[in-house]
Amino acid sequence: xxxxxxxxxxxxxxxAVWRKDIAGYLFTGGLAAGSALLAAGADLTxxxxxxxxxxxxxxxxxxxxxxxxxxDLGRPARFHHMLRVAKPTSPMSVGTWILxxxxxxxxxxxxxxxxxxxxxxxxxxxxTAAGRxxxxxxAAVAPALATYxxxxxxxxxxxxxxxxxxxxxFVFAGSALAAGAGMALVAAPLAETGPARRVAVAGAALELxxxxxxxxxxxxxxxPYKQGRPGxxxxxxxxxxxxxxxxxxxxxxxxxxxxLSGAALLAAxxxxxFGIFEGGIASxxxxxxxxxxxxxxxDRITRTPSTPVTAAPERAPAQD
Amino acid sequence: MDNAASPAxxxxxxxxxxxxxxxxxxxxxxxxxxxxxACKEWNGVPDDGFNLLGMSYDNTGGLSANSWRAVAxxxxxxxxxxxxGGAGDLRWLxxxxxxKHCTHAACLDVCPTGALFRTEFSTVVVQEDIxxxxxxxIPACPYGVIDQREGDGRAWKxxxxxxxxxxxxxxxxxxxxxxxxxxxxxxxxxxxxxxxRQAKLxxxxxxxxxxxxxxxxDGVGGDGxxxxxxxxxxxxxxxxxxxxxxxxLPKMWRTAGLAALTMAAAVVAAFVGRSR
Numbered sequence: 390x391x392x393x394x395x396x397x398x399x400x401x402x403x404x405a406v407w408r409k410d411i412a413g414y415l416f417t418g419g420l421a422a423g424s425a426l427l428a429a430g431a432d433l434t435x436x437x438x439x440x441x442x443x444x445x446x447x448x449x450x451x452x453x454x455x456x457x458x459x460x461d462l463g464r465p466a467r468f469h470h471m472l473r474v475a476k477p478t479s480p481m482s483v484g485t486w487i488l489x490x491x492x493x494x495x496x497x498x499x500x501x502x503x504x505x506x507x508x509x510x511x512x513x514x515x516x517t518a519a520g521r522x523x524x525x526x527x528a529a530v531a532p533a534l535a536t537y538x539x540x541x542x543x544x545x546x547x548x549x550x551x552x553x554x555x556x557x558x559f560v561f562a563g564s565a566l567a568a569g570a571g572m573a574l575v576a577a578p579l580a581e582t583g584p585a586r587r588v589a590v591a592g593a594a595l596e597l598x599x600x601x602x603x604x605x606x607x608x609x610x611x612x613p614y615k616q617g618r619p620g621x622x623x624x625x626x627x628x629x630x631x632x633x634x635x636x637x638x639x640x641x642x643x644x645x646x647x648x649l650s651g652a653a654l655l656a657a658x659x660x661x662x663f664g665i666f667e668g669g670i671a672s673x674x675x676x677x678x679x680x681x682x683x684x685x686x687x688d689r690i691t692r693t694p695s696t697p698v699t700a701a702p703e704r705a706p707a708q709d
Numbered sequence: 710m711d712n713a714a715s716p717a718x719x720x721x722x723x724x725x726x727x728x729x730x731x732x733x734x735x736x737x738x739x740x741x742x743x744x745x746x747a748c749k750e751w752n753g754v755p756d757d758g759f760n761l762l763g764m765s766y767d768n769t770g771g772l773s774a775n776s777w778r779a780v781a782x783x784x785x786x787x788x789x790x791x792x793x794g795g796a797g798d799l800r801w802l803x804x805x806x807x808x809k810h811c812t813h814a815a816c817l818d819v820c821p822t823g824a825l826f827r828t829e830f831s832t833v834v835v836q837e838d839i840x841x842x843x844x845x846x847i848p849a850c851p852y853g854v855i856d857q858r859e860g861d862g863r864a865w866k867x868x869x870x871x872x873x874x875x876x877x878x879x880x881x882x883x884x885x886x887x888x889x890x891x892x893x894x895x896x897x898x899x900x901x902x903x904x905x906r907q908a909k910l911x912x913x914x915x916x917x918x919x920x921x922x923x924x925x926x927d928g929v930g931g932d933g934x935x936x937x938x939x940x941x942x943x944x945x946x947x948x949x950x951x952x953x954x955x956x957x958l959p960k961m962w963r964t965a966g967l968a969a970l971t972m973a974a975a976v977v978a979a980f981v982g983r984s985r
Contacts, residue, residue, distance in 0.1 A: 396781060396946030397764040399771060405848040406857045426973070430980040463842015463862025470822040470841040477962075478955055481845050482821035532969035539968065540961045544819060544954050545848040551954055554961045558968035566972060587979035595971065673848060680943045683950040 393684060395676040402546045404673035410461035412666035414454050415538050416568065416659050418488075419561060421450035422535035423569020423592070425495055429528030430584055432521055438578035439585065441502050444524060446572045448499035451492055458488075480541040487537055491530040497523035535565035542669060548679055549672035552610040553665075556599045560665065563595025567630060568658035574637060574651030579644055586637045589654055593634045597627060600661060603668075609681055614668040622664030629657035714897070716812050716930075720827040728831040729874055730896035731883065731934035732903050733805055735945075736910060736918060738890040740803035744778040745769065747885030751870060752777065755858075771946060772806055774858035777867040778882045780805045781945050788917065804936065804945045805882070805891055808833070808854045808867035809922055812930030813953040816846035816855050816866075824864075831896075832869040832933060840864055851929065851951035869933075896933060903937055915939070921947065928952030 395401070405411075428443025430436075459468045472489070476482040501520025507513040539557030542550040550557070570589035574582055600623055604614045614623055633653035640646025672678040717725035748754060757775040762768050767782035780803055787800035810832045817825045817833050824839035825846060835846075835855075842862035846855045855866040870880035874893075878884075883893035892899060900923050910918035917939050922932030928951050942949050 394941060394943050396771075396783070396944065399946055401853055401943070401946060401948050402851060403847050403853040403856060406844045426976045430976055434980050461844075463844065463857055463864075464840070467822075467841035470824070470839055471843070473839070474821070474823040476818075476821065476823075478818040478958060479821045479845070480958075480961075481819065481843060485821060532972045533965075535972060536965040536968045540958070540965050543961050544958055545845075546815065546851040546853075546951075546954050547848045550848075551957070554957060555964055558961075558965040559971070562968040562972040566975060584976075584979040588976055591975035591979065595968075595975075676943070676946075679948055683948055684943070687950045 393677055393680045395680055398676065400674050401676050401679040402548070402673050404670045405545070405547060407666075408461055409663075410457040412663045414457040414461075415561065415662040415666060416564075417450040417453040417457065418538060419535050419565030419658060419662070420568040420572065420655075421447045421454060421491070421495065422531035423565040423567070423588070424450065424572055425491070425498070425524070425527040425531040425569075426566075427569050427573055427585060427588060428498065429524045431581065432524050434584070436577075436581040436584070439573055439581040440524075442573055442577040443569070444495070444499045444502055444520075446569070446576075447495045447527065451488075451495050454488070455492075480537055480544050484534075484537050484541060487530060487533050491527055491534050494523045494527035494530065498527055532562070536562050542665070545669075546679075547669045547673045548682065549607065549610045549613045550665075550669035552607045552682075553603050556602045556606075557665070559595050560599035560603060560661065563592045563597070563599060564658045564661050566592025567596055567633070567654045568592075570637070571633060571651040571654030571658070574647045574654070576651075579642070579647060582641075582647060586641070589637045589650075590634055593630045593654070593657075596630055596657075596661060600627065600665075603665070610672060610678055613671040613675075613678065614664065617671065619664045619668035619671055622660045622667065626657045626660035626664055629653045629660060633657055714925075716827055716831040717829050722829050725829045725831070727895040728897070728933065729869065729894065730810065730899055730932075731807060731869070731880075732892045732894075732899040732937070733807065733934065734890050734892065734903070734906060734937045735802065735804040736906075736915070736937060736939060737888045738780070738803040738805060739888055740766065740780050740782055740801070741887060742769075742780050743885040743887060744805045744882035744891055745776065745780060747881040748778045748867075751873070751881035752868070754865075772808070772852075772854050772856070772866070774856035774861075774865040777865075778805050778807050783940070783944060785940070785944075802939055802945070804938065805886075806946070807882070807934050808869075809852055809929070809935070810867075810869060810933030811953065812925065812933070813955070814929075815849040815851060815953045815955055816864075818953070818955040818958075819845045819849045821845060828871055830869070830871075830874055832871065832874075834868045834871050835864055835866060837863060837865075849954055851948055851953065867934075900935075903935065906937060910937075928956070 424443040424446035428440050431439035459465050471485040501516050504516035536558040539561045543554035570585040573585035633650045636650025765782045769779045772779045783802040787798040814833045824836045840863040883891040922935035925931035
């Protein structure tokens, strides 16, 4: 166990005060992005059932995201203060503007799904065309919506989030694709789910590869992702992803299998998001993860091992 | 004055006044907590609860939304002064911690509302009428300083008494400090004074004296509030080698861009790959 000194074991950096809303938003934001991409593809390749599921899911997930984001604010009534500035140094500001671009487009695309119920003629044609344009616009913004959240977490002093910055956008991109595909497997007509199954495989591969790296390649800072609740969540996410992909590939002709595997992929995405979220919080709450990597960095630079001036009774007890 | 010396100039102030700062010399701190009290009185900061933490004489526990100065108290074996003497004695280390007013301030960088801003004195202040309590500054700070106030929802921290220094007054904590452990003044002057003080302590045999946060070459570009410490920073609850998280932000955006392209390519491939 790495020895280190601290102020009576108290944290050095402050864990994020974000509640579970933000972990929930990581999931719903990704689901909205993945669904919008699938809807645009379905629209362009003549799969109306898949398109409808994608568009409606994107709108629903967007509504949930907006609720989570506003509800988590210390002053929810001031949510519009986010629109005062546009700051590339603030991933949250960038995310605000990504959502501001994605929201209306995804909303319009979903509303255009009433087109088939309109009387034939110009009204229906106009609604269909507007829906396609809006859906393509939402799909163009969707990859940014799915990946900026990786930067949002990494751009902090939270040790295990920051250290994971090369991985998090890929984990979240994969998780978003898998969630979108999962929803399509649950709700879209079986005959139209071919692309969703292939998206599920690609998303699962990205998610599994990225989270494997997060759990194994960050040295000491991988530890919080392997222990306790974050560890259990990430392991559950991995198992559910694998099960979901296998089901998606084998269950091509079975509605029941498709629904089950889609549900597994959705649950996997939730588990992975909460695991990453809570792993970072755990790394900030323990001074070990702040002090040890910084001390090692300093010692590498000065090439002299740290020599405590005094015997140190305030050494933190070894972690249980 | 070049931009490196004046974050205010780098932030767009045309002809800013000199950069002001705190030098906290912990070798003369007596742990009286007058700074904590004066800060609360002047700034109207609510109490932090009346808790017994059971770890040392420090029952504040550290900086928070409701403690903008916090005196750390450490009890440890005294370093032996001579081969035969002093072993077994204890010593007390005391340090009045405060917001560092970093040259490269992560809280300021990540604030999505513009509530946090750089003042003409190069300090970093939250505008309480703008902050919407998003909380992003809190995990961004490499020192764990800024914090959300319960029941209020907004983020709060030391302002270096922005309202006082604008009128040429000394911040409340420095004014109340009875030993001049907290010194306020133009940052370049304080840095010179701190180096003299460190040299003097070394001459007197206190070789553990070291400056913390005074180096403009460190990971946050140097602190506007820096310290003379008698042990390693982590013993006082300070990070040994803090780095502003936004230093890596360009790399993060590039990675996200690559992930976004991968994602789009995967969807395109899924639709054009095969029919059905």
